[in-house]
Amino acid sequence: MSLLLVPTREEEAADMIRAAAEAKRSLAISGGNTRSGFGQQVEAQGVLRSAGLSGIVAYDPAEMVLTARAGTPVSEIEEALAENGQMLAFEPMDHRAVMGTVGEPTIGGIFATNTSGPRRFVAGAARDSLLGVRYINGRGEVLRAGGRVMKNVTGLDLVKLLAGSFGTLGFLTEVTFRVLPRPQDQRTIILSGLDDGEAARAMAIAMSLSVEVSGAAHLPESVRGRFLNGNLSDGPATVLRLEGLAASVAVRAQKLVATLQSLAPISQLEAEESRVLWQEIRDVKPYADGTMKPLWRVSVAPTSGFQLVAALRLQAGIDCFYDWQGGLLWMRMESEPEGELVRHVMHQTGGGHATLVRASDDMRATENAFEPLPAAVLALQARVKQQLDPAGIFNPGKMARS
Amino acid sequence: MSDVISFLPPREKVLARRSTIIADLADLLPADCLVHEPRELVPFETDAFVAYRRLPLAVVLPHNTAQVAAVLKYCHRYGVPVVPRGAGTSLCGGAIPQEDAVVIGLSKMSRILEVDFANRTATVQAGVTNLSISDTVGPEGYFYAPDPSSQLACTIGGNIAMNSGGAHCLKYGVTTNNLLGVKMVLMDGTVIDLGGKHLDSAGYDLLGLVCGSEGQLGIVTEATVRLIAKPEGARPVLFGFTSSEEAGACVADVIGAGIIPVAIEFMDKPAIEICEAFAKAGYPLDVEALLIVEVEGSEAEMEAMLSSIVEIARRHGVKTVRESQSATEAALIWKGRKSAFGATGRIADYICMDGTVPLSKLSYVLKRTSEIVEGFGLRVANVFHAGDGNMHPLILFNANDPVEAAKAEAAGNEILKLCVDAGGCLTGEHGVGIEKRDLMLHQYTRAELDQQIRVREAFDSQWLLNPSKVFPLDGRPQTAGAV
């Protein structure tokens, strides 16, 4: 049984890390532990959790900036934001249902995993909203990176480096991020009956219009019934979200419909249903199936997504749907094809990166969860890691299979 | 100007081998790619931070990534420092060379390699100018969002080095938010690709780290950037106020009301006069402060947003409100704003500050800025991106008067410290370069800076890449020519 460390003060955490570094004792880093299945399995001698470092430190809605301790539950943040009519622009996914975990996701965990949702393809990822952090490096030093202003190019951008580093470079203790006004209204335009390729084209057309689509997903027939309790209209659904002032949403919807109506029958979802649908897309509802069937998340150029799927289908049984204008694939494998196949096909169809989000323990032990990197980049990464965590105590082996 | 900011002492071994190095570079590159005659090196001795100047050892102007790699590999092998240069528009001395350095200019790498409308990306060589991307994709209804004022001339490579912003980043973000991938050459000549047409990347966010790294980590030779569909319409509106404080408070209230225009630009009276003289954009001359607020979208959206903004501005006693009536007029309004720095050259020499402060501190910092500059017996013009608190006080002085020049630099340092103390930072979009290098310890602790330095060393352990910049010379590791 490994040692569980749950510091309640930053200094305390620093002491723990210093001690671990001196003893060369490795630590598994986590927040609410709802995404711990990410990446390679970590064999560590201790567990360091940020859950004890909780609470909003500063929030001035007029500046659209919020500072919170890393272990603050996401729900607490979202509540505070909602009270002020604001939101997290990057729409972070809640992984619990799909990964079968329990507990409270933390804001630090969101940034450490760079978790984003459907709006990411136009509004940026979690890392794009992150303005500054306090963190503890592998030497146990409490450090800051970035700040609390939106424009800041002072020195190296270690904020970006730490975001999405899965706790392998530093232990986040506090995060400062930008928030945005919550759109007053939203609606979803649904094109029915398009195949994957036609959907990709339709979404590209939608994105070429000046209507500011903030969500573009394609839900093939196999998953359609698992959204909105099966209430989506028949056939594959290509869904486009518009958000903003009510009057403006109406005008833009009209324009969007006028342009796309020759392609497919069109229906619309009003605000409430639209909200539910996009939350379900965000949380990958169709594959929150209580199984450990392998779930791949593949990011490619939007027009390559359907080609990849078509090519892969010739060799493997997959169920999938598309977000981000077709550039984000959620693929559930019916059998267990090797990552090598997925990645081979992906590189043949234009490249990108494939992440194994969920899998059985057996598969996780033999599969690269993250896209393998070219040797030169891998070496660079190792050197960067060495400079932040010289003793190699943070989440050893998380990023790459050794 | 009295050289207050020092450079690293040149590496004697490199200077001693000068003629060999030049001969070797001549073997690596076509003749039109190498500049080494003493006279011809002079125009490369500085960038737009013209107060400081150093002659380089040589300048190379490669045509392609392979040539950049060959030069870097060579310099790595023989320990020759390199200084990357885009269009040389840096306001912080980011491209100023040093006596023992080879300048690698990307100006010949100015081709747009691919425009992919379906995926909304453009892949370009690093020497392509910022504006030419928007010019190229404009006819198809797209644009590249980051728009630094120097966008006409500055290159994408330089934008990536400095993580450049611009007037419209309030809505669209800065370079790092619009950059999808790069091809870059590491100091040892290795060529790597980071990112691509897809979003996010595997492994650490090295792309995010490289963006804004001021040529400390490698040389970017190609970039893939995100294109955005142009809004249906866009309209800049001029709001004239009787005091800077009122204008500043109005900005905070607009943002606080949940309205995010695409841009909110601020000019004080001296800046208004300077810009109007050049652009003849119809800026009101009878006000103390001017906001250029741009809204975009459909006619209905613009109207709705404008009426809310006008209402807030009224509460702050706005004196004039003028909407641009045509595309030509709108273009003139932006031309005036974007030429502000250069146009200042009509009346005086200047140094341009770039601190960012939280919006709530805007009025206070503006007031203190005037007091500081006046305390030195100098004048200041303010023109900046108010929506995100990124200030650009222009301190006016006479560059031929060494005493004034020293005062201007001292005043600038005080203003930057003020910005940090107000909860902001030294530089919002121009970069650290040499200009703010020695102020870094005002913003960061030694340990914080050391951590950045260690990350830097993961890329360039010999400190050959742009070595006099960003990190104070004091307290550097031995390898970096510690002073």
Add this chain to the structure above:
Amino acid sequence: MQTNFTAEQLADPHVAESEAILRRCVHCGFCTATCPTYVTLGNELDSPRGRIYLIKDMLENGRAADAQVVKHLDRCLSCLACTTTCPSGVDYMHLIDNARAHVENTYRRPLMDRLIRNVLAFVLPYPSRFRAALKLARIGKPFGPMLAGFAPLKPFAAMLTLAPVTLPQPLPQQSQPLAVAKRGRVAILTGCAQPVLDPRINEATERLLTRLGVEIARPKGEGCCGALVHHMGREEQALNFARRNVDVWTREIEERGLDAIIITASGCGTTIKDYGHMLRLDPSYAEKARRISALAKDITEYLATLDLPPLESRGLTVAYHSACSMQHGQKITLQPKALLRNAGFAVRDPAEGHLCCGSAGTYNILQPEISAQLKARKVKNIEATKANIIATGNIGCMTQIASGTAMPIVHTVELLDWAYGGPKPDKLS
């Protein structure tokens, strides 16, 4: 920008002027982006900012010009795009003029370079010599490619390529009586190369003005405006041309009065409008030259004051090429297009309209390689407009562009003359 001149250096009015110009430059680099040579060569040394720096270094150190500096100054087209772009108001035109004079005074060019420049300065400004030379060129044309193979002879090859195969003969001049009430009296610059290469331009100008009630004065003795040699740095020769023209027009003004001096080649217009500045240090000419410069008007500038009636659409699309001397030198951008539209032509602006076509006086002869690249770029942009006709206001551009495209190219005034009752230009039939 900081400068470093001694009081002694500044006693020279040319140095003092250069210093004042240099002080305005803030080294922002905007000018690089619109400079044709920088865009083509990608080297700071071949940009306005680079040349400003080279000039500054040379003048500050009181140094004679040398081959390294001259190479880059020679590559400047003097298109003045940089002055349109410059937010600081750097008067690059007069800075490069001063620098060219300094080069001419302190630098001995290689033999072939001297030779070609002497030939150009001897021939081009004089219509009779130019006409004779073109006849010779026709005989020499087949040898062009041979010469091009040998670097120092490239300019000769370029000349042979540019020389037209046939020259239009001037039509007999008819002094037509004014058809309507007199609205003004103007002189039209005859100039040097234009009447040889394309006499139709001034014929159209005369016809149109006469029909509109403008009396044409024909003062004897005017000639080349001096621009060609001015751009080679031959200051004295240029000033002598200027003085001669100032004398001729001053006499005309004093005897019978002139409302304007009309120029149909914008390259000449830029120079004549600068006579006041060029002769400012000559007490006996300064005042007179200023008056001439004030009266100098491009034909489109003058026509724009005459309120021409709007005409029905002609169903023809014109790509308007704005000569550098027109848009940058004289800042005339709107009038020519407005006049064409008013006369019933659809007008299109080619992309990259700010970039020079590479003609630039004698540039296409002295810098044939860069010139050819610029020509190709210009032609591509113009052809992309899919217009029927190219219109422009400078003979240099007409010759240059015509040598790269099959699209007909005419002077703006030829189209206007045709629209308002004159004959259809030969080149369109």
